[in-house]
Amino acid sequence: xxxxxxxxxxSQIAVYTLERMFDLGAAALIFSTALxxxxxxxxxxxVFMRAGIGSLAVTLAIAIFAVxxxxxxxxxxxxxxxxxxxxxxxxxxSIAEKIAGFREGLNALRSMREFAVVAGIxxxxxxxxxxxxxxxxxxxxQTPELATLSFSRAMLLMAASIGGSLLQxxxxxxxxxxxxTATAMHTFYGAxxxxxxxxxxxxxxxxxxxxxxxxxxxxxxxxVSLSSIATESEQAGxxxxxxxx
Numbered sequence: 242x243x244x245x246x247x248x249x250x251x252s253q254i255a256v257y258t259l260e261r262m263f264d265l266g267a268a269a270l271i272f273s274t275a276l277x278x279x280x281x282x283x284x285x286x287x288v289f290m291r292a293g294i295g296s297l298a299v300t301l302a303i304a305i306f307a308v309x310x311x312x313x314x315x316x317x318x319x320x321x322x323x324x325x326x327x328x329x330x331x332x333x334x335s336i337a338e339k340i341a342g343f344r345e346g347l348n349a350l351r352s353m354r355e356f357a358v359v360a361g362i363x364x365x366x367x368x369x370x371x372x373x374x375x376x377x378x379x380x381x382x383q384t385p386e387l388a389t390l391s392f393s394r395a396m397l398l399m400a401a402s403i404g405g406s407l408l409q410x411x412x413x414x415x416x417x418x419x420x421x422t423a424t425a426m427h428t429f430y431g432a433x434x435x436x437x438x439x440x441x442x443x444x445x446x447x448x449x450x451x452x453x454x455x456x457x458x459x460x461x462x463x464x465v466s467l468s469s470i471a472t473e474s475e476q477a478g479x480x481x482x483x484x485x486x
Contacts, residue, residue: 245463255345260363262303267363268403269300271371275396307347331365370448374399377444378426386432387440394430401425402444418443 243253273294310317318337325333326367350356381387390398403420422441426432432440460467 255342256349259347259349260341262307263359263396265366266300266303267360267367267401268370269297271364271367272295272396273300275371275393277314307343310340310344311347314340314347318344367445371395371399373447374402374444377447378440380443381436381440384432384436384440386430387426387436390430397429398422398425402441402448415445415449418449 243250279292316338321340324335324338325336350359371392375390375392378387378395378398401424402418419438419441422444423434423437426437426440427434
């Protein structure tokens with residue numbers, strides 16, 4: 242993308258970081274709002290409430306951090322470099338550079354109108370993702386625990402799925418994510434483990450893997466070589482390491 246629009250790679254990393262921040266905030270907002278309106282007699286209701294409060298706290302912390310970095314990003318980067326340098330100078334430099342890049346990404350939004358548009362897109366996208374979880378569960382009509390799953394209850398399932406996808410190995414991690422999602426359905430909703438596993442696998446396909454064919458088609462249309470990009474990315478990483486040293 243950076244090569245296509247003729248901008249430095251660091252600018253695209255900053256924009257990507259900004260997009261991740263909006264993603265987390267939108268997901269947490271939808272998750273917390275849904276849990277706030279869930280029935281009080283729902284099983285494991287205290288678990289749902291703790292998860293909702295936790296997600297709101299994380300969202301608030303991210304928002305505060307973003308405001309501080311936007312206002313005084315240079316000072317925050319310098320503070321991180323000073324504090325972490327005695328522990329590991331390369332790590333301190335890396336974190337300081339990431340904070341500077343994060344500030345650069347925040348500067349991409351120059352007005353409240355642009356902020357509102359980006360926030361609206363993120364919210365719309367995550368509402369569609371949440372709806373995909375609900376509709377996928379409802380497809381298992383022979384399993385009442387899934388066929389009658391409400392939007393509020395599906396939010397904990399979505400949170401478990403996201404958590405299972407954070408730290409995983411390629412391909413092998415898919416099975417980990419299926420296991421985490423199936424365990425959540427079996428534990429919280431009482432769904433049979435067979436149906437829960439099948440639903441977890443289908444959710445992986447619907448929310449993660451279904452984009453691959455379209456991505457490969459557009460890569461061919463844009464004449465993008467995945468192997469050459471992997472080589473260029475590896476070289477860029479080596480150059481960044483040399484610069485830090």
